[in-house]
Structure formats: C-alpha cells, structure tokens
Amino acid sequence: MSQVGRRLAQTTSALGLVGALVVLVCGVFVMATPTTAFAATKTFSYTCQSGGPYTVTTGTPLTVTLTAPTSVTAGQTFDLTVGIPALTLATGSIPQAATTVAVNLALTPSGGTVTEPTTPKPGAAITANQAAVPAGSATYKVAVNSTTTGKISLDPGDLKLGLTSATSAATTNCTTTSTEVLDVPIGTGGGGGTGTDLVEYECVGPEDSDVQDVEIKVELTMPTTAKVNEQFAIKWKGTYTTGKELKAPTTGQTIPAKIFAYASLTGITGLTSATGEGTTGTITAGSTIPLPTTAFDMKTTASTAGTATVKPADVNFGANTATGNNPAIACKVQNATELKSYTLTVGSGTTSPSPTTTSPTASPTTTSPRPTTTRTATLTITPSKTRKSQTPKAGADTGAGGTMGPDGRVFILTGTGLVAVAAIGGLVMRRRSVKG
Secondary structure, three states: OOHHHHHHHHHHHHHHHHHHHHHHHHHHHHHHOOOOOOOEEEEEEEEEOOOOOEOOOOOOOEEEEEEEOOOEOOOOEEEEEEEEOOEEEOHHHOOOOOEEEEEEEEEEEEOEEEOOOOOOEEEEEEOOOOOEEOOEEEEEEEEEOOOOOOEEEEEEEEEEEEEOOOOOOOOEEEEOOOOOOEEEEEOOOOOOOOOEOEEEEEEEOOOOOOEEEEEEEEEEEOOOOOEOOOOEEEEEEEEEOOOOOOEOOOOOOOOOOEEEEEEEEEOOOOOOEEEEEEEOOOOOOOOEOOOOOOOEEEEEOOOOOEEEEEEEEEEEEOOOOOOOOOOOEEEEEOOHHHEOOEEEEEEOOOOOOOHHHHOOOOOOOOOOOOOOHHHHHHHHOOHHHHOOOOOOOOOOOOOOOOOOOOOOHHHHHHHHHHHHHHHHHHHHHHHHHHHO
C-alpha cells in the first residue's frame, strides 16, 4: 500500500470515528432536550435621577424588561410583565415593616389601551430593616382593540419607583432614550373574552360542616402552538378578592401545600378538561391558604383539530394524590355561566403512526444474504411506543409528542453510517498492512 493510500485510510478512519461520536452525542442531546415556548421579551435601559427612596449609581443604567405572551387576540386583554432589577434603598428610606416596591410605568400601546395606567403596581417584596431589594416584577393589563391586526406595539416611557408603605409620594424617577418598542403579534393565544374573571367558589372541607364562600380572580393564558396529539398547557394564575380568602382549619387536619386547578373545554370532540398542580406555600392553621405566586400549567391533549372555548373550573386544595382526588378542601364554581371565556385553537399536528408500520411483514427476499439495514431500523424504532407515557402528573394521558423536540433518529442513523465508514477505512488499512 502506498504512503498516500495508507495516510488516506488513517485519516478516513479517524475522522469517521470523531464525526460519528459528535453526531451521536448531538442526537441524544436533541432527543433528550424538550422544546419550550418563548414569550415576547425586550429589555430597555433607564437612567435614574438622584432622590427618592432608592440609591442611584451615576453612569449605571437600570435595565427594565417587558414580557408579553407570544401572541395575543384582538378584542381581548393580556398581561404585560415589567421586570425590575435588584435595587438598594437609601439609608433614610429603609422600612421598619415589610412592604413592596411601587412601580409606575408610563406605557403607550399602539393598537390597544392600558387599564389603570396611573396606578402604581406592586413589585418585589421588601423585608423590614433591609436595604437590599430583590429583583421583581409588576403586571399591567393591556386591552387589544378589536380592530387591531398584525401586531400591537408597546412603547415604555418614564418609570417611577417608590414604596407602597411610604407616607409620602416620593419616588425615584427614571427615563429612557430608547426609541424601540415591544411588538406582540395578533394571533390566538392569551387573553380572555367577555364576562367576569372573578370566580365564586363554595369550598367544603376538611369536614363536611366546613363550608366557605371564596372568590378568586382567575387568569388563564392560552397556548399559541397547540397541535393535535401533542400535549399542551393552559396557564392558571389566581388572586383572592379581599375578604373572600380561603382559610385553613384552626384545628384538625394538616393540609398539604397543594392546589389542583381545572379548566372546562367545549367545542372540540373529546377535549373536555385540563388539569394542573401548583404549590401553595406554607399553610398555617386558621390563616389564609396562599395561592401560588406564579402561573402553573394545566395540561391536556386533543385528538382533533379545531377551536375550543375555555373557562376556569373547580379547584382542590391539599390533595395527596397526583390527580387531585380526595382533596382536603374541594371548591366548586358557583357562577359558571357568568365567567370570562377564552379561545383556544388546536392546529393539525402529526397523526398517529399507522398500526401496519409497527410490525414487519413477510417478504420473499428474507433469505437474501444482504438484508436492508435502513428498513430494519425503521421497523424497530416505533414512535407510538417510545413516546407513549403513563398519565403525567396533573395532566391527561398525552404522551411526550409536545415536548420531545426535533427527531433524533436522523442523527443516530447518520452517526451509524459514519461508524461504518470508519470501520471500512480501518479494515482497508489492516488488510494492506498484512499484504505489505
């Protein structure tokens, strides 16, 4: 074997092995990494003036983040989250009791309006006698005009930061010179329709004689990429109406710190509900049972494409099982006909594989000494088996289609081919060595 041929064989073998290893690792990584839905987010730099309750570092901008759903619906309302970074209180403004940051952002939407634009919104919680303020956020409601098409643009203006417990209206004033805006596409996600978002519940438990009237402002966020045969999630967030909170029993049972929320769905055959589990936090006897501070997912799946109407449904507290059965406290909706409805669109997705593709059929060429490797791989890697799962926690039996991400079989088969190339290169080099 010539010097050039020997080097070519060595190079082919080495590169093939390295390439195969890289591709195989990448394939496994892609198959193991779930895909996520991203919200519309943009950051803006602010310059703050000295004065007010917070200290200002000259020359250091304050970075504020605006976050909205990936898409919103014309004629409906959505939440805009204003992210405020960590702050430091001036010496004379350190509170003697716990309080919160008061956020007042001038916001100009093109294609909609902001509800309560001049009312300070509560931000991060501030601990008593502490100068350090953690990063937090405030939420603004934005109503999209029914005639808006394409997108809604959100233009942030002046920002005022104060304290909700302050006896004076002193604020630290910040301005931005940014000319950019946050654009949110008009689609089918987020927002609710007409009706009230205040859900009236009758809650019973732990004893049958323990009955409470509870009112929760429920906000649902619809997914924007729901597809047939792929698990999707509706986000649930709740806030008590003052004076209508759910109280833990003063004596008796210890309530597990769990909440199970449900949504009712109509309009798509076979799709009737979604279920989700959240954590309430510490439950103290005789005190209000806290609601989760962030939205959590209610999961389900649809076998048919179409448009569904979604409404908030019952909630359970303190259930010990993954499905929310046998709750310590069960809350039933009392004003279902008055509730705000949401629109959910389920698009056409990947259909279930045909049963005939999962089992090999007899072939007159089975005695051939050259079986087709590609066909064998196709028959043994069965998506309907590898993606089927047990009923997920707090969800329906949906499988893993919605979270598996890109199909890694392409990477695996490519890697296998490269391994074969490397093996051939090694055999050629070995055979020539023996003859030489």
